[in-house]
């Protein structure tokens with residue numbers, strides 16, 4: 001069944017078949033899928049051999065749902081260092097170092113490689129997939145655990161990664177920033193001194209009042225030292 005995906009014609013036929021099935025039968029799969037939003041799972045090492053074994057119904061459902069070419073994905077994961085080591089993704093990466101894998105759900109859709117790895121191993125996708133090894137490109141399911149987004153944020157903050165990412169994205173380093181950190185500092189001082197409205201400052205600097213409001217409340221353009229990691 002999976003081998004068929006590597007043949008373009010077979011893929012087309014399979015998609016046609018899939019679509020006609022979807023049209024004629026009710027979406028029972030969604031209803032029967034378990035809800036894992038709040039579960040945290042720290043697996044042993046089932047993923048190491050997961051792909052060598054026959055796929056479970058859950059794993060196949062995951063592949064079908066996201067239209068993933070599982071064999072191609074597995075070829076992009078470097079397992080040469082052994083079962084317990086990190087398995088780096090050798091395909092495309094985003095600026096933060098996370099692997100990106102194209103999936104067939106739509107022409108432009110891609111998924112984070114570690115999310116694909118988790119889904120292929122366990123047959124479901126939790127809200128967030130976190131790395132125990134703190135290695136963004138790692139796709140060893142044994143190094144991954146699922147949780148909620150809140151847990152992921154806390155985990156990232158604990159590891160100091162969150163602060164580093166934010167520091168790169170905030171303030172004048174943000175790709176859309178029109179004001180320098182110096183401008184922001186001056187705006188804040190000027191506003192706190194009184195006698196000028198946020199709207200007036202916005203017009204003066206050619207930005208929205210919302211932007212000024214954020215600066216005044218210290219939400220954006222905080223000093224770089226606020227973000228630095230002490231570890």
Ligand SMILES: [Zn+2]
Nearest residue numbers: 086133138143
């Ligand atoms: Zn790892």
